[in-house]
Amino acid sequence: MPHYITLATCSLNQWAMDFEGNRDRIVESIVIAKERGASMRVGPELEVPGYGCLDHFLENDTYLQSWEMYSTILSNPDTYGILLDIGMPVIHKNRRYNCRILSYDGKILLIRPKIFLANDGNYREMRYFTPWLKTQYVEDFNLPVLIKKVTNQEVVRFGDLVISTLDTVIGCETCEEMFTPQAPHVSLSLDGVEIITNSSGSHHELRKLNTRVSLIMEATRKCGGVYLYSNQKGCDGDRLYYDGCAMIVCNGEILAQGKQFSLDDVEVLTAVIDLEDVRAYRALASHGIQSRLSPVYERKHLDVELSPDSMNFDITVEPTAPRPCFYHLPEEEIALGPACWLWDYLRRCKGAGFFLPLSGGIDSCATAVIVYSMCRLVIEACDAGNEQVKKDVKLVTRDENDDNFPKTPQELANKIFHTCFMGTSNSSEETKGRALELSKKIGSYHVNLNMDTVVSSIISLFEVTTGKKPIYKIFGGSNIENLALQNIQARLRMVLAYLFAQLLPWTRGKKDVGGLLVLGSANVDEQLRGYLTKYDCSSADINPIGGISKNDLKRFITWSTKSLQLPILKSFVDATPTAELEPVTKEYVQSDEADMGFTYDELSVMGRLRKVEKCGPYSMFIKLLHIWKDKKTPEEIATKVNSFFWYYSVNRHKQTVSTPSYHAEQYSPDDNRFDLRPFLIDPRFSWGRHKISSVLDKMKANEKIDTMTVD
Ligand SMILES: Nc1ncnc2c1ncn2[C@@H]1O[C@H](COP(=O)(O)OP(=O)(O)OC[C@H]2O[C@@H]([n+]3cccc(C(=O)O)c3)[C@H](O)[C@@H]2O)[C@@H](O)[C@H]1O
Ligand SMILES: Nc1ncnc2c1ncn2[C@@H]1O[C@H](COP(=O)(O)OP(=O)(O)OP(=O)(O)O)[C@@H](O)[C@H]1O
Ligand SMILES: NC(=O)CC[C@H](N)C(=O)O
Numbered sequence: 027m028p029h030y031i032t033l034a035t036c037s038l039n040q041w042a043m044d045f046e047g048n049r050d051r052i053v054e055s056i057v058i059a060k061e062r063g064a065s066m067r068v069g070p071e072l073e074v075p076g077y078g079c080l081d082h083f084l085e086n087d088t089y090l091q092s093w094e095m096y097s098t099i100l101s102n103p104d105t106y107g108i109l110l111d112i113g114m115p116v117i118h119k120n121r122r123y124n125c126r127i128l129s130y131d132g133k134i135l136l137i138r139p140k141i142f143l144a145n146d147g148n149y150r151e152m153r154y155f156t157p158w159l160k161t162q163y164v165e166d167f168n169l170p171v172l173i174k175k176v177t178n179q180e181v182v183r184f185g186d187l188v189i190s191t192l193d194t195v196i197g198c199e200t201c202e203e204m205f206t207p208q209a210p211h212v213s214l215s216l217d218g219v220e221i222i223t224n225s226s227g228s229h230h231e232l233r234k235l236n237t238r239v240s241l242i243m244e245a246t247r248k249c250g251g252v253y254l255y256s257n258q259k260g261c262d263g264d265r266l267y268y269d270g271c272a273m274i275v276c277n278g279e280i281l282a283q284g285k286q287f288s289l290d291d292v293e294v295l296t297a298v299i300d301l302e303d304v305r306a307y308r309a310l311a312s313h314g315i316q317s318r319l320s321p322v323y324e325r326k327h328l329d330v331e332l333s334p335d336s337m338n339f340d341i342t343v344e345p346t347a348p349r350p351c352f353y354h355l356p357e358e359e360i361a362l363g364p365a366c367w368l369w370d371y372l373r374r375c376k377g378a379g380f381f382l383p384l385s386g387g388i389d390s391c392a393t394a395v396i397v398y399s400m401c402r403l404v405i406e407a408c409d410a411g412n413e414q415v416k417k418d419v420k421l422v423t424r425d426e427n428d429d430n431f432p433k434t435p436q437e438l439a440n441k442i443f444h445t446c447f448m449g450t451s452n453s454s455e456e457t458k459g460r461a462l463e464l465s466k467k468i469g470s471y472h473v474n475l476n477m478d479t480v481v482s483s484i485i486s487l488f489e490v491t492t493g494k495k496p497i498y499k500i501f502g503g504s505n506i507e508n509l510a511l512q513n514i515q516a517r518l519r520m521v522l523a524y525l526f527a528q529l530l531p532w533t534r535g536k537k538d539v540g541g542l543l544v545l546g547s548a549n550v551d552e553q554l555r556g557y558l559t560k561y562d563c564s565s566a567d568i569n570p571i572g573g574i575s576k577n578d579l580k581r582f583i584t585w586s587t588k589s590l591q592l593p594i595l596k597s598f599v600d601a602t603p604t605a606e607l608e609p610v611t612k613e614y615v616q617s618d619e620a621d622m623g624f625t626y627d628e629l630s631v632m633g634r635l636r637k638v639e640k641c642g643p644y645s646m647f648i649k650l651l652h653i654w655k656d657k658k659t660p661e662e663i664a665t666k667v668n669s670f671f672w673y674y675s676v677n678r679h680k681q682t683v684s685t686p687s688y689h690a691e692q693y694s695p696d697d698n699r700f701d702l703r704p705f706l707i708d709p710r711f712s713w714g715r716h717k718i719s720s721v722l723d724k725m726k727a728n729e730k731i732d733t734m735t736v737d
Pocket of ligand 2: 382383384385386387388389390391446447448449450453519546547548549552558562563564603604605606618
């Protein structure tokens with residue numbers, strides 16, 4: 027006989043420290059889950075204060091306020107009649123833990139601290155929380171007075187335990203724990219836990235979703251059981267975008283999959299599952315044998331049936347059918363992730379819009395297309411009746427009048443998105459024309475200016491003061507003069523950007539509405555190589571493409587040509603990237619790749635080796651000997667590696683002031699959160715170079731690389 031149970035999971039767009047807003051979204055998700063007949067609901071990791079509070083997790087206020095919000099959830103009768111798994115931080119014996127609190131009908135059943143914390147890359151959970159570490163170990167926890175008053179309970183169990191109801195057993199695994207070699211879901215399953223909840227604060231990275239999905243699928247494919255995956259979504263106040271994609275998986279098959287990118291603050295997924303399927307799936311002798319050797323969990327009993335009609339089931343109830351997993355193309359991920367992040371950022375900081383220096387090159391074009399994509403998402407959400415988005419549009423446009431409400435992405439862009447071509451005598455008609463054409467197609471409010479007089483007046487000031495006039499290299503000047511003449515143009519653009527961002531809304535008749543957020547467009551590869559002028563337009567308020575490689579940006583623009591119906595973008599892809607900071611002559615046109623001494627393909631490979639594969643110069647050289655064996659000689663590879671580490675180190679200081687960017691790439695060089703390295707590094711890497719040279723010497727002496735001994 028079937029044993030149907032309806033379960034719910036959700037993605038919530040929580041904002042760090044927005045206690046009331048977070049509480050309201052939690053309650054809304056519970057109400058929706060109940061309306062859909064669910065008897066259990068799981069929410070994202072640390073959903074009460076928001077996942078990304080960072081050092082606010084060191085403050086006692088965060089814990090007190092989390093309990094205060096939690097008490098209002100517990101005492102709200104709308105949250106009764108459903109088993110709740112809610113994430114929040116808890117102090118126990120003076121230690122701070124990242125916890126899940128399970129409750130039913132206003133009573134706490136247990137508190138389950140995270141056993142293995144996330145502490146790599148962007149994650150620093152060990153900085154504020156203690157890992158519980160002791161699997162299957164449980165203690166008593168004295169509830170705070172304010173909770174005692176609500177629940178009439180003194181003490182609850184705190185630790186690695188599970189819940190048994192009259193009809194099933196439920197256990198927890200928290201985010202990173204699923205990524206560990208000895209993930210708790212194995213021993214939970216072997217001890218008879220049928221439903222495993224996973225509450226996550228997991229961020230978006232291009233091409234990462236399949237890692238997460240395969241881990242979830244494998245967990246239940248191997249052990250059998252139901253996996254309820256919940257994740258935060260949106261920008262909760264930092265560089266990360268949490269990419270939702272809640273899931274319900276049973277016995278290795280997906281029953282429900284939420285959106286990875288959307289502007290809905292609350293998304294609830296439900297599925298009807300036959301628990302007998304889990305029991306049948308686990309009827310394997312080898313599983314039975316291992317279960318005898320596996321640890322036993324303390325069980326907190328809940329005298330409730332989560333599928334109450336099991337003795338008298340309704341034949342009309344249909345179990346949810348499996349469905350294939352859905353993945354976005356990386357190009358779509360770029361169109362959607364940074365766009366959602368920008369929208370959250372804008373509405374949450376109550377900005378009046380964006381300002382973008384638009385050069386006619388690929389990078390600022392990609393930033394502009396992402397803002398356009400954001401406008402498309404906003405209009406789509408409004409058309410679909412999303413009241414929160416409508417309210418936010420009125421806030422951001424500073425216009426409450428329904429008659430003025432934008433109906434198309436272009437109308438919205440025209441109100442909130444400002445682009446500006448800042449030409450000089452070095453600029454070409456092509457770049458100026460491309461910038462103008464793009465702005466027309468996406469609807470941005472475009473300004474075209476020539477800043478030659480500003481540049482020449484600064485150079486004159488310098489000349490009057492020092493009696494020296496710098497001249498370009500092609501006219502006989504030195505390298506230093508040539509560079510200074512370029513850098514002043516680039517830096518003045520930043521100053522102008524901030525002036526226009528502050529005053530453009532005012533020139534358009536909007537008084538005292540606040541300024542526009544200045545967008546930056548430096549990509550991962552040029553930041554890694556340091557091919558940018560410190561404090562030029564790479565210094566902005568936020569940068570949606572700072573974590574994206576040039577190659578991915580090119581792919582994104584090519585994809586957008588068709589998918590976003592912007593044929594103008596083809597001309598951006600076909601153009602040779604150039605900074606247009608030096609005069610063009612018959613013999614010379616400035617080109618990025620020639621200037622840098624690297625192609626973007628090479629930078630991508632080397633960037634990945636440096637960060638993802640954790641290579642210093644010597645091991646990078648050894649790896650590249652194989653990777654590039656058909657493309658370059660060992661000497662060329664050695665020169666590339668030495669030069670790469672040289673430029674990376676002499677320019678590392680630029681990363682200390684790099685504009686906060688959307689994190690999207692595993693090899694991001696972001697100094698502030700992700701890629702923590704010194705910024706005063708001896709660029710010679712002399713011992714590494716010495717070792718590279720000795721390998722070259724041995725190769726020259728005709729020794730084979732695979733048989734020689736290298737120390
Ligand atoms: N270790 C260190 N710690 C802290 N600061 C350090 C430093 N080393 C130099 N500095 C300082 O950094 C400054 C030099 O850096 P910076 O002013 O950026 O100038 P710099 O890196 O010398 O030149 C700009 C680079 O960007 C390239 N570029 C090309 C095309 C376009 C663009 C563009 O942006 O549009 C840029 C250009 O070819 C050149 O390689 C100086 O003030 C110097 O004192
Ligand atoms: N003529 C210009 N008008 C407006 N902004 C400009 C102009 N030239 C450069 N910028 C701004 O300065 C940033 C850095 O300029 P750079 O020449 O290094 O271009 P880039 O990093 O290759 O980017 P892009 O592909 O957008 O030109 C650009 O992304 C853009 O925001
Ligand atoms: N909050 C967590 O535990 C997240 C860590 C995990 N490795 C992830 O990237 O999703």
